[in-house]
Amino acid sequence: MQRRRMGMRVVAGGLFLAACVAMAAPKAKRVRAQEPVKLGTFSGYAKGGLDIVPGDKLTIELHGGVAITSPSSNIAGDEMVVTMAKKGKDLETAAATGNVKIVTRQPGDRVITSTSDKGVLNNVEHQAVLSGNVLVRVDDPQNPMVITGAQSATIDLTSKRISVRPGPGGQVHFEGTVPAPAPKKGK
Amino acid sequence: MVTGTAKGLTLTEADRQGRKLYVIRSKATAISELKADATLSDAQITLYEAGVPNVVIVAPRTRVDAKSKDVVMWGGLSARAPSQGASFRVDRLTWNAGTKLFRGEGHVTYRNGPATFWADHMTGSTPVKKVHLGESVRFRIEPTRK
Numbered sequence: 541m542q543r544r545r546m547g548m549r550v551v552a553g554g555l556f557l558a559a560c561v562a563m564a565a566p567k568a569k570r571v572r573a574q575e576p577v578k579l580g581t582f583s584g585y586a587k588g589g590l591d592i593v594p595g596d597k598l599t600i601e602l603h604g605g606v607a608i609t610s611p612s613s614n615i616a617g618d619e620m621v622v623t624m625a626k627k628g629k630d631l632e633t634a635a636a637t638g639n640v641k642i643v644t645r646q647p648g649d650r651v652i653t654s655t656s657d658k659g660v661l662n663n664v665e666h667q668a669v670l671s672g673n674v675l676v677r678v679d680d681p682q683n684p685m686v687i688t689g690a691q692s693a694t695i696d697l698t699s700k701r702i703s704v705r706p707g708p709g710g711q712v713h714f715e716g717t718v719p720a721p722a723p724k725k726g727k
Numbered sequence: 728m729v730t731g732t733a734k735g736l737t738l739t740e741a742d743r744q745g746r747k748l749y750v751i752r753s754k755a756t757a758i759s760e761l762k763a764d765a766t767l768s769d770a771q772i773t774l775y776e777a778g779v780p781n782v783v784i785v786a787p788r789t790r791v792d793a794k795s796k797d798v799v800m801w802g803g804l805s806a807r808a809p810s811q812g813a814s815f816r817v818d819r820l821t822w823n824a825g826t827k828l829f830r831g832e833g834h835v836t837y838r839n840g841p842a843t844f845w846a847d848h849m850t851g852s853t854p855v856k857k858v859h860l861g862e863s864v865r866f867r868i869e870p871t872r873k
Binding site (some may be wrong): 580581582583584585586587588589590591592593594598600604608622624630631692 | 797811812813837839841842844846854855857858859860861862863864865866867868869870
């Protein structure tokens with residue numbers, strides 16, 4: 541297998557430049573939202589209690605050290621707001637603030653662990669959006685990597701794509717292994 | 728002074744506009760005018776909002792204090808708020824007909840749609856716009872069966 545071992549620093553210019561780190565194998569098909577992730581049953585706790593606000597969308601405000609866990613994802617933080625679709629429907633979003641940690645498990649023993657000031661697990665768009673002091677660690681047998689210094693990051697839960705927006709200094713630090721480009725046909 | 732027992736009693740309290748605040752139906756009731764209270768067995772309590780049923784509670788034991796307007800239910804009770812799609816179980820619940828505040832204590836299980844919560848106590852007011860569960864709460868959200 542062709543791979544390159546890389547330890548590199550990505551310097552991205554421009555505040556609005558999104559550095560996209562596509563870590564899928566070059567030939568891998570990207571799975572889109574037509575095949576939603578089966579997040580399964582969520583369980584969790586709120587040490588400081590919670591408030592339930594019924595309405596068109598059921599809202600749950602969790603306080604004092606909170607976490608929710610599903611077979612494929614965990615999200616924890618100091619506070620969290622969970623919204624659910626109209627009664628009888630599924631969890632839509634879980635937005636955590638303060639010491640946020642999100643762990644997502646993907647096929648192939650791939651685990652993405654992130655910490656940030658804020659984090660939103662979106663079960664509708666199948667992505668996790670992080671902001672503030674973002675650190676993303678990818679534990680992948682083939683392509684492990686660590687991303688730090690980003691202003692925000694978006695983890696696509698249906699593919700292996702992580703999009704990173706640089707911090708105020710325009711820098712993102714990246715260390716890890718990326719797959720080598722696939723050789724072109726006929727060469 | 729009235730003191731005695733009754734079977735199949737219905738207690739109703741209404742506001743100044745004549746709209747029902749609550750209706751309590753019980754199989755057996757002990758009334759004490761001296762204490763200004765009534766103790767009921769196997770009661771069904773319906774709490775109203777603007778004359779419309781809001782919460783229905785089934786309680787093994789209930790005491791209604793006419794002075795404080797406290798309705799205390801205990802013995803393990805169940806309740807449902809159909810308009811909210813919610814239901815709950817709790818060991819003991821106190822609701823005040825004046826303040827409309829309620830507090831439940833002991834083995835709270837609260838369900839709303841696919842979400843189930845377990846807590847030590849619950850507080851809120853009627854009509855139910857927000858329910859607080861404390862302190863250390865566990866919960867589970869089941870996926871919708873398609």
